[in-house]
Amino acid sequence: MTRPDEQAETLPWAGAPVASQEQFLSPEADHPNQGKPAQGKGKLFVAVALIVAAASLTWLVVGGVEQNLVYYLTPSELTAKGDDAIGANVRLGGMVAKDSIRWRPEETELKFKVKDHGAEIEVHASSIPPEMFREGIGVIVEGSIGSDGIFQTRRLMVRHSNEYKAPGDQETVDLDYMSQTLEDNGT
């Protein structure tokens, strides 16, 4: 349902697509390769351009994804990586270790340890602990570990694994892992 009345008055080129198509297929056209004989070539050119565009986008996307992957690691996994892990942006998930929290409100400086069965990592954050933050609770911190073995984080997320289907703060967590560590803490 073309609506020629819509634009006819103001846009002389609008409407009647077939007529205008004939116009630019005429030999006087500015772009001679648009003429019928050259159309095959034009199509090939478009196809090649499309393939190049698609390939380069794929290359960009794949490269971009690889650069921006953020792995979820437990303290043991992070420790096992040793020096390889230094500087890499990861999400570290574990329990807040007992008696490890030092919070200095004046400087907004929070230090604590995140642990699992095998390892314990010192975490420094310059943020206010969330309401639920306490010993023995599951946390996920996003940041990177330095050569001094201290994990600097910009983002601290508190986890809980009560069976109520509750919303998370931001991101996902391995619930199996969390409940396992919670049990651990209990014994």
Next chain:
Amino acid sequence: MNSALGQGLILLSLATATVGCILGFAAGRSGSAAGLRWTRWLAGTYATSLILANLVMEYALLTHDFTVKYVDMVGSTSSPTYITIVSLWSSLEGSILFWGMILAIYIWGFLATTRQGHERMTPYTLATVLAVGTFFSFLIAGPADPFSAVQPRPDSMHTGPNPLLQNHWLMIIHPPALYLGYVGMTIPFGMGVSALLRGELGASWMALTRSWMLVPFGFLTAGVVLGGWWAYEVLGWGGYWAWDPVENASFLPWLTAAAFLHAAMLEERRGLLKAWTVVLLLVTFALTILGTFMTRSGVFNSVHSFTQSAIGPTFLVFLAVILVISVLLVGLRMHLLSDEGSLGSPLSRDAAFIVNNLLFAGFTFVVLVGTVFPLLAEAVRDIKLSVGAPFFNQLSVPIGLTIVFLMGVGPALPWGRTSGKEAASLLWVPLTTSLILGALALALGMRQLWPVVTLIVSLFAALVALRDMVTPVSALMRRRGLPPLAAASLAFRRGRRRYGGQIVHIGVALVVVSIAVSSSYQVIEEGMVPKGQSLTIADYELRFEESRSFREPHRDVLEAQFTVLQNGREVGSLGPRLNRYSGQMNPIGTPAVLSTARQDLYLSLMSVAKDGQAAGLRAFINPMVSWLWVGATVMVLGVLIAAWPRRRQKPATKAAA
């Protein structure tokens, strides 16, 4: 009673959908008029039974009939009535039932617009829509049955719907808007399948499909933005978009639907891209199902996915079926939809539309890869990871800005072809004006590259849109000597679709500028603020007065009162809150926002010391965020204008299909 009635209605819907689907395909093949009449009747009955089933569920919710499984899950006698009403879509089972009701409403609408004409295309369309309906009725009848009769749990267990739903009114309207967007894509999908099965795509069918896409597109636009707004008002991290998988899920079909709306114009005007246009319909629908799967199956434990269920696999199978059928259909039938015209010159509206479509497709690809990659990594290599926001930003900024630039180029150029000279004369005024204004912004202190580029490109597109709206008015005034108002009204009535489209473009320009500025110039401060003292952020001082806690019917509220001083002058007070719901360990915040045209002051309460003598506060200054909501409203308004049904000038003719 409610339980049996509801289950009966669902079984009726399942039966009518199945029979209607089979009959519809048969009628499509045979062209039997009686077959079409029966299909229409079955589709109507299907729709009615689903709407009635929803009413039964609402009745059960309102009367707290805890013998109905879903009421037992989400009901609570202590919830306010409006919460009880909307808890229909607060959890998985109810939201799938609600999904069915929206499909039913769309089916009613579709039956109404195809009462006359389109006899060859309607049977296949209805058959496809009812095939989708069969799947959802099957879900409601089986895996996600909300109606089954249960032994009520003790009343103390009835804690009401998910706290996130109760926490903010936006969560009440965000899901319906999104669902109206998602589910509405089923109709154009059916219409596309019908075009492929018939191997024909006429102008009037295309126009009808376009209208049926515009309606859900408008809702989806609203739904996506409402989701961002909700995140901003509730989650307390000071932003509205985090490239969260579930946010992406709503954005993906939006991108392909936008591509379709443009491709459809090219098809309509120039007879080009027929097959591609239909492919976009199929892809859009598949993405809505992927989105429903991702939001509703709990594959991502992200902010929105509060429902984990066993029906995930069912959805995945359905998605696979859709993909296989779509690929088969396209592979076998696409050659029938050959183009009538041929492409204009590289300097034409045609070319701009084609490049814009490719960019929309590229954008979709980027977001899709970033969203699905973590799932695949987990499924295939069993490692848990996420794709960081920088990935999305790196690629979406250049792609998005090019789309916005073409949003200016396309409408400025004529269809078909232009000489370089003509193109230059059409483009130079908006282009130089936006460059000058961009330089002005640079002089005024906007120093970051991307925001300035965004500003220039968006201004360019907005100027072209404005000119495109003013030109017909001034032409009518000149040629016919009409007074300005009469000319504007005539121009508007004649070119309503164009006006709608250009209004959408202006909205997009507003949204894009607001995103660029708010994300580049955000200021964050945080600290423990002792009573009577202040946290300073930019030229604001936030003085902690006191904290108080009180009970509301469905939650306990802890509120910290802050007095806001700007340059030493008191400008208001803000009370960010932490809300605690029963059965819920983590509190959910309600940030407090002081919104002005220039910027938002956004306070998020992190904690309050046990003695109430100090409050942990995170404060943000988010420039220009209100323009995001304004721009989005303009977009939805534009879609509404473009989609508003035209008065029937002549009855539909046989030219249909």
